[in-house]
Amino acid sequence: MRKTLLPLVFYLAASAALAQPPPPGLVPLDELNLFPRDQLSVEVNLAGGMLHLIAAAAEDDPDFSAIVGGLQSINVQVFPLKGVKAESIKPKIDHAVQWLESRGWKVNVRVRDQGQETFIYMKEQSGKIVGLTVLTFKPGEEAAVINIAGRIDPAQIGRVGQKLHLPQLEKIPARPKKPN
């Protein structure tokens, strides 16, 4: 009986999960339509299940594992700006800023420096940070948007992030695979 019930429970629980709303801190980057996706230099799309696997596999780095284990999604788009007119991207950044602010995101830091702009937005729910979005734009170099959603401890992310060096990524975006 127990053997029969267990898959049932998992099936129905899976169905329940399908009906769950997306994480409140998630920003659908497709909806923002910031950069032409065929020209991105880096694209990362990681969601809940894979993040738990990453956390489990990173036992040798407890800080990293703890951060990733608490996240529900990581999405990154990096767009190279070499040879691209800054004016063509700037309105899109402005649009993204409007999009975020109209949906309850609060700007935390806004830096403008010699053409470079960086925005750090956070989303709170019940007094906890549930989303972090960074928009950064440096003419002649690159523009990027990073969104992480889930249980976020900015202090921990800041500490760990500053220890890490930017690894070289394959210039191929992640995407879901068809199950066999």
Added chain:
Amino acid sequence: MNRHDDDLKCHDALDLLEPYVDGDLETAEAERLRSHLESCRACAAELVLAERIQRELRALPQLDCPPEIVERVRREGAQVLSFRSPARPRGPALPFRIAAAAALLAVALGGGIFFVRSQQQPRQPSAAEVARATQQARYALAYLGRVSRQASLDVRDDVIARRVVLPAAQSVSHSIGISLGEAPEKPAPARDEQAQ
């Protein structure tokens, strides 16, 4: 022969064929084109080709999506839960309890169909896929770290007039202050007038 002089060159007429087919030309321009087509066989033949292309495109079928695609999406979605479930430390969450209750009910009512469908196990990502995803997650955090470092430099340098730092709502400004590591204890003064 023509109601208007044929003052249109073939080169220009060929540019107008598709707008003409779509009815997007102004009346006078359409009339000029018609006059030209009456006296130019080559361009008239091009119009026939333009019309045929549109007709053939519109006759192309809407290709049907195989119904199993939606099923695949459900299975892929179910994968999320199967990864999530071990992470729950304190007993089952509400959806899980509801699902369990529903499962009991389903068994009581003879829910064979549920059992058959539950046999479709989601595919587990390979070690290589997890390793690649790990690299991507590290990249994302490293990028966040780099931006934080740059932002923190600007926070300290906020006395420079060209640089603008707007501290956010009080509730979260403390958090980012910590996240920036080297940020000053006091938030930088807001300069709204320069921000927009």
Added chain:
Amino acid sequence: MLTAFDDTAHRYRGRVYSFARYLLSNREEAEDVTQEVLLRLWRHQDGVEEERLGAWLLRVTRNACYDLLRRRRSDATQPGMAASLDDEAAQELTSAEPDPQAQAEAADFRRRLLSALEELGEPYKSIIILREVQGLAHREIGEALGIPEVTVRVHLHRGRKKLREQLREANP
């Protein structure tokens, strides 16, 4: 439990699949893209306004197809993909021509048309598929591609002109 998702998925899956199919000229890849797009729909449906859902889905579909086409370009070892021609669309059409010779000519024209469409650059290809094959309004296409309606019309005309030039050159 899945009613909202099912409803949306059933409403749009044909449009998504058909768009991907004509953009990619490849059945398996179009299925992959449709799956990916529906997954994104499931993840993001609450973040997308109902009235913009159709445009959003088409945009996501187009982006996903771009990803695949880019991979095709970078993976030169993938056999026969770049040169593949989607014959199925041509085969699914039954010719109205009674004469076998005219039928053969019509089939040949259609094949050349699909081949020219496959080779057509963006945004012409997307716009022609969405307008002529799928019958969307200029406004809907503009929303999906993020361009003004008037630009849609201009690109549509230019795209069909390019097809005409291709077909004329192939059969002068």
